[in-house]
Amino acid sequence: MRELNHETITDSVLESLARTPDARLKRIMAGLVTHLHDFAREVELTEAEWSAGIAFLTRVGHMCSDKRQEFILLSDTLGLSMLVTAMNNPGAQGTTEATVFGPFHVADAPRYEHGEDVANGAAGPPCMVAGRVLDRDGKPVPGATIEVWQADDDGLYDVQRPELTQAQARGVLHSGDKGEFHFRSIVPCSYAIPHDGPVGDMLAATGRHPWRPAHLHFMISAPGYKTLVTHLFRRGDQYLESDAVFGVRSSLIADWETGADGVCHLYHDFILNHAPAARG
Template sequence: MRNINEDTITQAVLASMDDRCDSRLRTIITSLVQHLHSFVRDIKLTEAEWLKAIQFLTEAGHITDDKRQEFILLSDTLGLSMLVMALNHKKPTHCTEATVFGPFYVEGAPEYENGADIANGARGEPCFVSGQIRGLDGTPVSGARIDVWQSDEDGFYDVQRSSDGSGSAAHQARGRLYSGIDGKFQFRSILAEAYPIPHDGPVGRMLEALGRHPWRPAHLHFMIVAPGYETLITHVFRDGDKYLDSDAVFGVRSTLITDWVEHDPGVAPDGTKMKKPFYTVNYDFVLNPAEVHA
């Protein structure tokens, strides 16, 4: 490995890997090294630019903690998250499309009965959400585990808010429930609003330098898990939002857009007498059967 130069270094790096290493790891690293080296040669990367890139990644690491994942934001805003999602979740035409997971899912969300209020004091106009979960053949899926989460009207998720004094963030506009025997579900939350992704860190500075905005169109996050079916991670987007065609993380799909219907004061779907206007949204999910391996 002596006298390596710009023409021979790529092969030298590839040759340094032990033949006994994991074959998939070898495939990934081989392609990564080849593409990185080609990229550097193609743009004739300067030492100053290389150092700036290292500093950018270092800052992303420093700002990442248990409430903020800057590397997911970076992946999302470069379209990488959506590309990986699309490659790994190809579905039949009539199945609900998957989209990006996002950085604000948390384990341990509270469980609720169907029809419950999951807002838990989150700021926003009242909204009643309903739908049905079915298989590709139209069969209702009962007992499906439904995780749902969203931001409040100020554009913040509960994990971005200050703690409730107990040392952990209070769960708001987030919860877990299960579909009924007919595959149906319903809950009360708040109106979905557009919001900017966190842009006070290195990813935000990158977007600004590129002349891009940090906004996401209004949406609800869903993760649906049911035996015999592929797990579905997706959003439901609010029709009419001005950012539907310029989502900062490239997650919008036309099949995931639906109407949020505004209602005058009156009786809500759960029988509650509402003294102010409220919204309803209904969306049905179609799950893809899981592959059966012999």
């Protein structure tokens, strides 16, 4: 029988994974075990610290619901979400950069026609949003599905307001024949991510703030193109350099300009990348 100690146990665990039938799962599990064990040895993890870590992750799980995803918040605030996004969306020259998905997307949001108000009663200064969906050659992408969502003027998404009976500040549109779209909404404001739970405690313990710069979420998909998940960030926001989830990209900073009508206007074209060819 092999005698296990803090140096030899890693090899034993890796050997136990050797017969994993799924090669990808085997690689992921082996990497996870290796890095976790190396981490514990590097920081000389104590039993009390290990127990505190387990308790923290348990609290994260208990905070999760159909309205709140604390594990996504944890991943976001550790920079893991943006790391995975960046690795999997290297993009091509001239295409719109991707950023974090965030925890507040809702499937089956209301459908809107061009020009309609997706705010649907959400508090905030009115805003007109317009643009086009194009491919890398500048050709329009008609019929693209455009999902948009954002926080209201109090920094809250509709799913954070249990009193609401209808969706607000979110919706689904489709680009026109020339790739064009336009809709009404509200001007985004900076807001704090939920920090009344374990992720908030972690931020406080590490001397970090929970704030995100003002932004508008987009998810754009069309047949033959890679789905784009991105934000547009409001230029001049004080948190652009210190986004709590590390999601800001300079190419995604945009201008909300006040027009002659006294209403803010945002115009932006989104450039999609072609989907990778299927492997034969």
